[in-house]
Amino acid sequence: MQLTQFTDLGLRVVMRLAVDRSDTRPSSKEIAQQLSISYTHVTKVITRLSEMGVVDARRGRGGGLAITELGRTASVGWITRRLEGEGEVVECEGSNPCPLRAACSLRSALKSAREAFFASLDTVTVTDLTAPPNRGVLLALPDLGAPETRTPQTGTGTDSSAR
Ligand code: SF4
Numbered sequence: 001m002q003l004t005q006f007t008d009l010g011l012r013v014v015m016r017l018a019v020d021r022s023d024t025r026p027s028s029k030e031i032a033q034q035l036s037i038s039y040t041h042v043t044k045v046i047t048r049l050s051e052m053g054v055v056d057a058r059r060g061r062g063g064g065l066a067i068t069e070l071g072r073t074a075s076v077g078w079i080t081r082r083l084e085g086e087g088e089v090v091e092c093e094g095s096n097p098c099p100l101r102a103a104c105s106l107r108s109a110l111k112s113a114r115e116a117f118f119a120s121l122d123t124v125t126v127t128d129l130t131a132p133p134n135r136g137v138l139l140a141l142p143d144l145g146a147p148e149t150r151t152p153q154t155g156t157g158t159d160s161s162a163r
Contacts, residue, residue: 001089001113001117002115002139004043004082004083004084005041006044006045006048006083007080007084009035009037009041009042009045010045010048010079010083010156011035011076011080011083011129013022013031013035013037013042013045013046013049013055013139014030014054014055014071014079015126015129015130015134016034016035016138016141017031017055017065017066017067017071018067018072018101018126018127019073019128019130019135019138019139020066020067021029022066023035023064024064024085025058025063025065025066026043026050026059026062026064026065027064027065027156028043028046028057029095031046031065033142034141034142034148035141045083046065046082047083049071049139052082053068053070053078054067054068054070054074054079055067055068055071056068056069059067067126071126072126073125073126074126074128075121075122075123075124075125075126076121076124076125076126076128076129077118077119077120077121077122078122079126080118080121081118085157087098088107088110088111089098089110089111089113089114089116090110092107092136142161
C-alpha cells in the first residue's frame with residue numbers, strides 16, 4: 001500500500017517537531033526548509049495536524065509550532081488513518097465505475113489488507129520513530145530558527161494558516 005504524499009509529509013513534520021526542546025517553536029517556513037518540502041504543502045499538512053490536536057500552532061510574537069502531548073504519544077497508525085482519510089485502496093466507483101463492484105471479492109480483500117496495514121502501524125509510536133538512530137538525523141537538521149540565522153520575517157512567530 002502506498003501512502004499519499006500528504007500523509008508522508010505529515011509524519012515527517014511530526015517527527016521533526018517531536019525532537020524539539022520545549023522552549024523551541026520553529027515556524028512553518030523553517031520546517032519546510034529543513035525537510036525540503038514546499039511551504040504550501042507544509043502549511044496544509046500543519047493545518048490538518050493542528051485540527052487533529054497533534055501540533056500546537058500559534059500566531060504572533062512567541063508563536064510557532066510545537067508537538068502536543070497527544071502527538072508525542074500517538075501511534076503512527078492513529079495519525080496515518082486520519083491523514084489518509086476513509087478512501088478505499090482502489091477506485092471502484094467514480095466517473096467510470098467498475099462493472100465487477102456488485103460482488104467483488106478483491107474489494108473486500110483489499111479493505112482487509114488496508115486495515116492490517118494500519119493495525120501494524122498501531123504498534124509504533126511517534127516516540128519510537130524519533131529514537132536513535134533517526135533521532136540523530138533529526139537533530140542534525142540545520143537550526144534555521146537559531147537567532148543568528150533567523151530572518152526578520154520569521155521572528156514574528158507563525159502558525160499553519162499564517163505562514
Ligand atoms: S475489480 Fe473489484 S476492487 Fe477492482 S475496481 Fe473492480 S470492484 Fe473495485
